[in-house]
Structure formats: structure tokens, C-alpha cells
Amino acid sequence: MYLFTLHYGDQDFRIKSARLAETPEAAVKAWGGEFIPRSGGICAASSQPDELGICGIVRFGPHLFREMDETDRNLAGMFRGDVCYIGGGIGLLAFRDQTIDLTLRRFVLAS
Numbered sequence: 001m002y003l004f005t006l007h008y009g010d011q012d013f014r015i016k017s018a019r020l021a022e023t024p025e026a027a028v029k030a031w032g033g034e035f036i037p038r039s040g041g042i043c044a045a046s047s048q049p050d051e052l053g054i055c056g057i058v059r060f061g062p063h064l065f066r067e068m069d070e071t072d073r074n075l076a077g078m079f080r081g082d083v084c085y086i087g088g089g090i091g092l093l094a095f096r097d098q099t100i101d102l103t104l105r106r107f108v109l110a111s
């Protein structure tokens with residue numbers, strides 16, 4: 001079992017969402033996005049510690065987003081966006097026809 005986390009970029013350590021799963025594909029399926037694996041597989045060794053555990057990208061395409069209703073706009077407040085995606089323990093704001101790509105990182109849990 002691994003802990004998979006979503007981040008806005010490979011240098012951004014703020015966690016957008018986290019999930020326990022056996023594989024990256026299982027974690028991404030629960031979030032509802034499309035998994036795009038990192039070329040070369042999951043980064044297990046690197047001279048750059050920030051790259052360790054990066055699995056790839058999770059893409060949330062425009063077809064997943066819906067128009068915001070009054071409640072969504074009130075919750076979004078000052079955050080910018082026209083459409084939203086809420087599902088699988090994650091909430092995202094975007095502009096129409098925008099694709100959101102998040103970096104997927106894997107952490108090994110001690111047994």
C-alpha cells in the first residue's frame with residue numbers, strides 16, 4: 001500500500017489531495033482523472049530529491065468540469081474560475097475549456 005499525493009507541480013509540495021492505493025492507476029481512477037505515466041516509470045533514484053516518487057501527471061480535462069452554481073460561487077469566494085470539478089475527494093476550479101494537470105507523487109508507507 002502506498003500514499004499517493006497530488007500537487008500543482010513537481011516543485012510544489014503543497015498537497016491538493018491524498019489517497020491510499022496499491023497502484024497509481026487505482027489512485028487516479030478514484031480521483032476521476034486521466035493518468036499519464038512519467039517516462040522511465042516512477043522516480044526511485046535521483047540526484048534531485050524533489051523528483052523522488054514522482055509517478056507522472058493526472059489530467060483533468062474540460063469534459064469533467066461543470067458550470068458553477070450559486071453555492072459553488074459562494075464557496076469559491078475570491079478564487080478565480082468559471083467551472084468546477086468536485087469528485088473523489090478533490091475540488092478544482094478552472095476556466096472554460098481549460099485542462100488541469102497535477103503531479104502525482106508516491107510515498108512508501110512503513111509496514
